[in-house]
Amino acid sequence: QVVQLADLHARHLLREYEELIRGRRQLTWSQRDHDLRRDVDDLDEEQTDEEIAAADLQGDDVAVLPRETWYVVEPRAAELIDVTERHGVDAARSWLDDLGVEWWLPTGLTDIRRPGCLPGED
Secondary structure, eight states, rough: OOOHHHHHHHHHHHHHHHHHHHHHHHOOOOOOOTTTOOOTOOOOOOOEEEEEEEHHOOOOOOOOOEHHHHHHHHOOHHHHHHHHHHHOOOHHHHHHHTTTOOBBBBOOOHHOOOOOOOOOOO
């Protein structure tokens, strides 16, 4: 509940911020000598959005959630992420069990399953 309340409060603040800055300049690029230059400051080459999206973050798959489960989990997704990050994959799966929702272990079958088919069904 604490995570849900914090999430609702954050959403309210973000909405208020968006309303206050609507139509205002948010970013200005300077053209002076003190600009940050990648070649001088030894920064890596900037990645495109496509390169960032394609990068493998080396994360562990926790579970496959059917659509019906996601509708139940989504309002508490921040809580699930917190449990996973703090206590690991097994704790996240226990959290799903305690919530009483259906989930599956991630496998090659669940990666390519057709909508409406259980893993292993053809």
